[in-house]
Amino acid sequence: MRHAICFTPSVSDPLTLVAANWLGRNIYSGAMIDPPAIRGLGIQEIAYHTAVPRRYGFHGELKAPFRLANEADEPALLRDLMRFSGTLAPFEIPRLEVARLGNAFGLVPSFPCASLNYLAAALVQEFDRYRAPLTEAEIDRCDPDGLSATQFANLHRWGCAHVMDEFRFHMMLTGPVCQADMPRIEQALRAFFEPVLTAPVPVSNIALMMEEGAGGPFRVHSLHPMGRVSARKSA
Numbered sequence: 088m089r090h091a092i093c094f095t096p097s098v099s100d101p102l103t104l105v106a107a108n109w110l111g112r113n114i115y116s117g118a119m120i121d122p123p124a125i126r127g128l129g130i131q132e133i134a135y136h137t138a139v140p141r142r143y144g145f146h147g148e149l150k151a152p153f154r155l156a157n158e159a160d161e162p163a164l165l166r167d168l169m170r171f172s173g174t175l176a177p178f179e180i181p182r183l184e185v186a187r188l189g190n191a192f193g194l195v196p197s198f199p200c201a202s203l204n205y206l207a208a209a210l211v212q213e214f215d216r217y218r219a220p221l222t223e224a225e226i227d228r229c230d231p232d233g234l235s236a237t238q239f240a241n242l243h244r245w246g247c248a249h250v251m252d253e254f255r256f257h258m259m260l261t262g263p264v265c266q267a268d269m270p271r272i273e274q275a276l277r278a279f280f281e282p283v284l285t286a287p288v289p290v291s292n293i294a295l296m297m298e299e300g301a302g303g304p305f306r307v308h309s310l311h312p313m314g315r316v317s318a319r320k321s322a
Contacts, residue, residue, distance in 0.1 A: 102283045139259070238253055
């Protein structure tokens with residue numbers, strides 16, 4: 088069983104609902120959802136292309152999935168995450184957009200967001216003490232031979248290659264898509280998601296995610312509000 092520290096919109100946010108509809112699973116309840124009816128895409132085709140991100144749910148990873156260190160426990164992790172989130176000021180992602188991420192698709196900020204980069208770096212550093220060292224098998228799955236020198240150093244220091252200066256926030260919407268299908272999938276994604284991408288996305292909670300068993304799907308375990316309690320009450 089692993090935990091991850093992520094961002095995902097609130098349970099009732101329109102983006103959460105649309106993403107759950109697309110991926111076929113709600114990241115909060117874990118409930119499976121029938122794929123949407125989209126012109127030009129079959130239901131089985133959508134289910135195939137969303138199989139990988141469906142397991143992880145709709146989220147933006149801030150600290151990659153990790154096993155708890157032997158000397159760590161979940162109650163302490165929850166307590167420290169609640170405390171730490173209260174020291175961070177909420178902010179907004181001005182806009183998200185559908186983008187190609189290699190041979191897959193996801194949502195990314197339309198413009199660089201320094202607050203997101205800072206949040207991810209702070210969480211990686213603050214909660215590294217809760218992370219068990221990577222096993223040799225876990226390192227091999229990260230394809231170390233394909234990493235840059237910086238990414239390789241990150242992998243061994245922080246348990247993830249794409250942190251600090253290598254971090255790029257994204258929320259995956261598909262697994263790998265063959266080149267011939269990419270224009271059609273991209274067009275469908277833009278038509279499906281753009282109605283809920285017109286407003287800024289508030290980042291006011293940090294989500295602790297938990298894997299259901301070894302290799303099972305991830306769900307939101309708990310949300311940790313950002314900002315001091317007194318400030319949240321007066322807002």
